[in-house]
Amino acid sequence: MNSRDDVVSVRDPVSVEWIAALTGAAAERAQGEARLHEMLVRVALGELRRRRATAPWLAGVELDDVAHQAAADAMLAILRKLDSFRGESRFTTWAYKFVILEVSAKLGRHYWRVHPQVSLEAESWERLPDRIGVDPGEHAERADLVRAVRHAVDETLTAHQRRVFSAVVLDAVPLDAVVERYGTNRNAIYKALFDARRKIRAYLVAAGYLEREGRGGR
Structure with missing residues (x-):
C-alpha cells in the first residue's frame, strides 16, 4: 500500500x-x-x-x-x-x-x-392512462381503455415488473421505498418500469387501441 x-x-x-x-x-x-x-x-x-x-x-x-x-x-x-x-x-x-x-x-x-400496506384503489386504475402517457382521447371509451391497460398489466408483465409498476405508477410509492422493499437499486427499478411501459404500449397497439408511433410503425 x-x-x-x-x-x-x-x-x-x-x-x-x-x-x-x-x-x-x-x-x-x-x-x-x-x-x-x-x-x-x-x-x-x-x-x-x-x-x-x-x-x-x-x-x-x-x-x-x-x-x-x-x-x-x-x-x-x-x-x-x-x-x-x-x-x-x-x-x-x-x-x-x-x-x-x-x-x-x-x-x-x-x-x-x-404505510405498512398499499392497496390498489379503483381511482388509481382510472388515472393509469394519464400516468403512462396515453391520451384517453386516442380511444373513445375511457373505461374500455382502462380495462385494456389493466389486462396488459396482468397478461404481459413479469411478476417483478407488475410489482414495481403497481407500486410506482399506480400507488405513487416513492422510488426510495420501492428500492428498499425489493432490495435492489434505482437503475434496476428504472429498467423494470421502462420495460413495463414498453410492453403495455405494445399490447395496446396490437389490440388496436393505439396507433403505432410515427403511424408507419415497424
Missing part, C-alpha cells in the same frame, strides 16, 4: 486538511469527527427537505431524527473506508455520496413503517 504522503500528494488542499484531521492525534481526530458529523447532518437535512414532495409525512422532530441517523451511519461508513479515498474527487464530494445513500435508505424504510 502507498504511504499516506504518496496518497495525499494527489489531493486538493481541502481534502488534505480533512484527512489530516481525521487521522491525527486523538484530540485533533475528535475535532475532525465532530466537524464531519456536523457537515453530514447539514447535508442530510438539505437532502430530506429537497425530497419533501415524495415524503410529505416526514417533518419536524422526525425529519431531524432521520437526518441525524443518516449522518451517523454515513460517518461510520466514511471512517471505515477512509483508506480507500484516493483523491479522484474532493473529500467532501466523496463524503456526500455516503450520506445521500443513507438518506435514501432511511426514507425507504421509514415509508414502509408509515
Whole structure:
C-alpha cells in the first residue's frame, strides 16, 4: 500500500486538511469527527427537505431524527473506508455520496413503517392512462381503455415488473421505498418500469387501441 504522503500528494488542499484531521492525534481526530458529523447532518437535512414532495409525512422532530441517523451511519461508513479515498474527487464530494445513500435508505424504510400496506384503489386504475402517457382521447371509451391497460398489466408483465409498476405508477410509492422493499437499486427499478411501459404500449397497439408511433410503425 502507498504511504499516506504518496496518497495525499494527489489531493486538493481541502481534502488534505480533512484527512489530516481525521487521522491525527486523538484530540485533533475528535475535532475532525465532530466537524464531519456536523457537515453530514447539514447535508442530510438539505437532502430530506429537497425530497419533501415524495415524503410529505416526514417533518419536524422526525425529519431531524432521520437526518441525524443518516449522518451517523454515513460517518461510520466514511471512517471505515477512509483508506480507500484516493483523491479522484474532493473529500467532501466523496463524503456526500455516503450520506445521500443513507438518506435514501432511511426514507425507504421509514415509508414502509408509515404505510405498512398499499392497496390498489379503483381511482388509481382510472388515472393509469394519464400516468403512462396515453391520451384517453386516442380511444373513445375511457373505461374500455382502462380495462385494456389493466389486462396488459396482468397478461404481459413479469411478476417483478407488475410489482414495481403497481407500486410506482399506480400507488405513487416513492422510488426510495420501492428500492428498499425489493432490495435492489434505482437503475434496476428504472429498467423494470421502462420495460413495463414498453410492453403495455405494445399490447395496446396490437389490440388496436393505439396507433403505432410515427403511424408507419415497424
